[in-house]
Amino acid sequence: MSNLKEICSGLPLDPLPPNQGRDPSVPHAPIRTPNLTAEEERLALRNALRYFPPSHHTTLAPEFAQELRQYGHIYMYRFCPTFRMRAYPIDQYPCRTRQAASIMLMIMNNLDPAVAQFPQELVTYGGNGQVFSNWAQFRLVMHYLSEMTEEQTLVMYSGHPMGLFPSLPSSPRAIITNGMVIPNYSSRGQYEKMFALGVSMYGQMTAGSYCYIGPQGIVHGTMLTVLNAGRRYLGSSDLRGRVFVTSGLGGMSGAQAKAAVIAGCVGIIAEVDEAPLRKRHEQGWLMEVTSSMEHCIKSCLVDSNCFYFVSYREAKRTKTPLSLGYHGNIVDLWERLLLEYKRTGELLVDLGSDQTSLHNPYNGGYYPVQLSFRQANQLMSTDPNRFRTMVQESLRRQIKAINELSDAGMFFWDYGNAFLLEAQRAGADVEKPGGGATEFRYPSYVQHIMGDIFSLGFGPFRWVCTSGDPQDLTVTDDIAAFVLEEIGANVTDCIRQQYDDNIRWIREAGKHKMVVGSQARILYSDQRGRVCIALAINQAIADGRVSAPVVISRDHHDVSGTDSPFRETSNVYDGSAFCADMAVQNFVGDAFRGATWVALHNGGGVGWGEVMNGGFGLLLMLNWDVSNGVARRCWSGNSNAYETIQRAMEEHRQLRVTMPFPVQDERVLDRALQG
Numbered sequence: 001m002s003n004l005k006e007i008c009s010g011l012p013l014d015p016l017p018p019n020q021g022r023d024p025s026v027p028h029a030p031i032r033t034p035n036l037t038a039e040e041e042r043l044a045l046r047n048a049l050r051y052f053p054p055s056h057h058t059t060l061a062p063e064f065a066q067e068l069r070q071y072g073h074i075y076m077y078r079f080c081p082t083f084r085m086r087a088y089p090i091d092q093y094p095c096r097t098r099q100a101a102s103i104m105l106m107i108m109n110n111l112d113p114a115v116a117q118f119p120q121e122l123v124t125y126g127g128n129g130q131v132f133s134n135w136a137q138f139r140l141v142m143h144y145l146s147e148m149t150e151e152q153t154l155v156m157y158s159g160h161p162m163g164l165f166p167s168l169p170s171s172p173r174a175i176i177t178n179g180m181v182i183p184n185y186s187s188r189g190q191y192e193k194m195f196a197l198g199v200s201m202y203g204q205m206t207a208g209s210y211c212y213i214g215p216q217g218i219v220h221g222t223m224l225t226v227l228n229a230g231r232r233y234l235g236s237s238d239l240r241g242r243v244f245v246t247s248g249l250g251g252m253s254g255a256q257a258k259a260a261v262i263a264g265c266v267g268i269i270a271e272v273d274e275a276p277l278r279k280r281h282e283q284g285w286l287m288e289v290t291s292s293m294e295h296c297i298k299s300c301l302v303d304s305n306c307f308y309f310v311s312y313r314e315a316k317r318t319k320t321p322l323s324l325g326y327h328g329n330i331v332d333l334w335e336r337l338l339l340e341y342k343r344t345g346e347l348l349v350d351l352g353s354d355q356t357s358l359h360n361p362y363n364g365g366y367y368p369v370q371l372s373f374r375q376a377n378q379l380m381s382t383d384p385n386r387f388r389t390m391v392q393e394s395l396r397r398q399i400k401a402i403n404e405l406s407d408a409g410m411f412f413w414d415y416g417n418a419f420l421l422e423a424q425r426a427g428a429d430v431e432k433p434g435g436g437a438t439e440f441r442y443p444s445y446v447q448h449i450m451g452d453i454f455s456l457g458f459g460p461f462r463w464v465c466t467s468g469d470p471q472d473l474t475v476t477d478d479i480a481a482f483v484l485e486e487i488g489a490n491v492t493d494c495i496r497q498q499y500d501d502n503i504r505w506i507r508e509a510g511k512h513k514m515v516v517g518s519q520a521r522i523l524y525s526d527q528r529g530r531v532c533i534a535l536a537i538n539q540a541i542a543d544g545r546v547s548a549p550v551v552i553s554r555d556h557h558d559v560s561g562t563d564s565p566f567r568e569t570s571n572v573y574d575g576s577a578f579c580a581d582m583a584v585q586n587f588v589g590d591a592f593r594g595a596t597w598v599a600l601h602n603g604g605g606v607g608w609g610e611v612m613n614g615g616f617g618l619l620l621m622l623n624w625d626v627s628n629g630v631a632r633r634c635w636s637g638n639s640n641a642y643e644t645i646q647r648a649m650e651e652h653r654q655l656r657v658t659m660p661f662p663v664q665d666e667r668v669l670d671r672a673l674q675g
Helices: 001-005 038-049 054-069 096-110 137-146 190-198 217-236 252-263 274-282 291-299 312-318 331-346 363-364 373-382 385-406 419-425 445-455 470-488 493-508 529-542 581-591 622-635 639-651 666-674
Strands: 123-125 152-157 161-164 174-178 241-245 266-270 289-292 321-327 459-465 517-527 550-554 595-602 614-618
Touching: 038 054, 038 190, 096 459, 123 152, 137 152, 137 161, 217 252, 217 459, 217 493, 217 517, 217 550, 217 622, 241 252, 241 331, 241 493, 252 274, 266 274, 266 331, 274 289, 289 595, 291 321, 291 331, 312 550, 321 459, 321 595, 321 666, 331 385, 363 385, 385 419, 445 622, 445 639, 459 470, 459 529, 470 493, 470 517, 470 529, 470 581, 493 517, 517 529, 529 622, 581 622, 622 639
Parallel strands: 152 174, 174 595, 241 266, 266 321, 289 321
Antiparallel strands: 152 161, 459 517, 459 550, 595 614
């Protein structure tokens, strides 16, 4: 395609493309406030101009300076492509290797307006999860990939393509690092400065590693979380008539509505920004929309684009699955639910959580209840300190309402988005008496709901059909279901539920119409399942049943991909929850076990400076990728992980893991310490 050839030709310099500025028809990232000094502004401008010959500096310097002062960052809007950004079939990319073409496909999927949260700012999800720092980097990366041979590796420094370097055919085709900052300087304030200077970047998890597959990437995990929360807290996996209240319909959080319906419950999701709310409704991920609080509670007819709303009281009574988007602030909704309980004694909510982007609380990740959406966007740039104060006040109000509803019988959990961490920092009542450094009044979903799944070796495994043909996805769905059913017939009781849940999921995946962007699928699988599914898909490609290569990947939020003391490793209790060896080892180990590209990030999910995570794309290093995390959890004292790694060693004689010997008599410690 001529458009793709143009994109892959490098920076358009002769002539420069016209500067069309920001497109008013798409959502845009909030204005950043890096608070640069005059010298730092000069440095940021100098750094941006490095991408262009001096003959263009006179033209570009004024507009880059204006972007920096107006938006807090130099995005280089002039170089944003004007043609439709999406995952084109792999054969349409002009390049020398299929591996490079697969990376290009995944990059363009991350920037597809149907997928990306703020496409012109190169943000895929989470409010600040960047694919690149600016559009010059995008164009250079596409050019390098189009020229790459199987004896070269593209090296990426926080969005910046350092270049193509000689390597081996067995080496990764791309090595990506994002936000690798010296620990003492890895603060939010320093990050804002470094991003404005163009020298570092927050890649979230799968944004900066080019592995995002749209909201489907989290819908399965969210569905499993809600389902397992019902089993744990309500004593049943039948959630019909149960009500789940939460917030966020943007990037990853956009999965909550679909997940609630698949799990069978009534999902009420608050969202302050009308754009993502309407987007999810148009995509079919959200059944109904209202901006009236009373319409969330009572049945009525609303003249709002002629949508008919049933009340969630009615849906609860008839046990009808429902996803209702409330265009408003979640704090108002919690306080209204509490008022209803106090007035009537009726507790209308069974399960509660939150998926606002609190890893980024003061730059558009959380909107305080005291302000409208527009007022908040203005205040966060004009008076950041006052905005910060209002965010913290809003968090205290939110926790107060949640606490009272929880005392009445609602079950609430933290979704690993730093909600309780930021609430604690705001002075809210979330402390757990006698709790450890990673424990709060409410558990993280990893601690109580998903932690055992990780310890059993199950996590989010995914694939992308690079043909773009829905029929290929259907074939791979059938392959995965067959493989899991075959394995699941002979598994131990402790993992049978996991296989049953995932077989049900993959059998029903097609009818739920979850594809947004690339033809992709996700399921939770253990090591054996991943390897068997990947090999079976590979054979189907060889046989011609699948028409083009398939990208194998996973979320960084996985068994061994992430060290995050307030999420993925929050249930590691041997004192190593704040250590990041596992994620780094994962990145390095994947690199020399056949991965096509690998990534290591600072931040992701819980926020900058709070997480280290790694990921990969393509090929079959799957034995290492799971066992690494299970072994770490085993060493920390997790009994499920102990049994899982024992079975893995029995199946793979080359695998030998250092096993822990637990203290069996606590009096030994007492005597030693008393002495």
